[in-house]
Amino acid sequence: MKRIVFLLVAVATLAGVVAFTAPAPGSADQQAAPVFGIKIFPGYRDWRLISVAHEAGNLNDLRAILGNDVAINAYRAGKLPFPDGTAIARLAWSYVPSEENNKVFGRSQSFVPGSPTDWYLQFMVKDSKKYAATGGWGFAQFDKDGKPADEAMHKTCFPCHEPAKASDLVFTHYAP
């Protein structure tokens, strides 16, 4: 595994892409989330954009949904189910008004990301064998310091995603 990561870093450097330098919580020796055993993907902040969203109500956040290459290719091909190796990250920040922007617009209309939310980071990872009991998906949730949620919380992921069966348990659509 280490060899593969080193190879990727070398190739990424060749390509002029600065990977694995995101100011991300978590690192190689980071704690795995319970139930599904997923760790924070070190390069997730460099993944490409799937979509964005605003969750109002109690969550009151702005969020970005990013995907690794397998995820992005699957979304663009429009084929379901997602193939093994798909990884999707959900990042969330508090929803705050931007006084700086509002001054320029001349009215109160601009909302931007504040601090990372308490449950800043979530992953969905496709492995149809390993996660056969949960529709082929593993789920993980981490707080803003990279600490995983507990087992009880991780057991709520699959039932909550089940209504999205028609889109292979994934709520987020690709933003054109």
Add this chain to the structure above:
Amino acid sequence: MKRIVFLLVAVATLAGVVAFTAPAPGSADQQAAPVFGIKIFPGYRDWRLISVAHEAGNLNDLRAILGNDVAINAYRAGKLPFPDGTAIARLAWSYVPSEENNKVFGRSQSFVPGSPTDWYLQFMVKDSKKYAATGGWGFAQFDKDGKPADEAMHKTCFPCHEPAKASDLVFTHYAP
């Protein structure tokens, strides 16, 4: 120039990164925007995430702000002014409630991207010599079909961005 692009494609393929395949409006023979002569960057939908935002009011959109490698590196280094070669893209979609998500949440709270907005795509491009008269930045705005806005509209970009002098005319901060 063509040779550089081909080289990049070759290296990107090596790295397992599928670049230049975004279903983006515009292509190599796409019309340049007036005043600053900027064309749609073919790979912009593959750029990494700087931040997201919700503009309420008349705009009523959800937006993503993406950056090329020069932009992302500059943001992460926290150094101003942005170096020449920086390119920042702003994508905007209409702000629509997601009935699908709201059903799962059990309340009306989820807002997601709908169609691309009329002025879907904007770019800021740093070239301190070429764009010396406008703070080193060139600006471009395109509609959802990739057609550039007119000259009069492009002349409003710089005055509107001037209040953001302290952050080198860029409103968007990097989302952690």
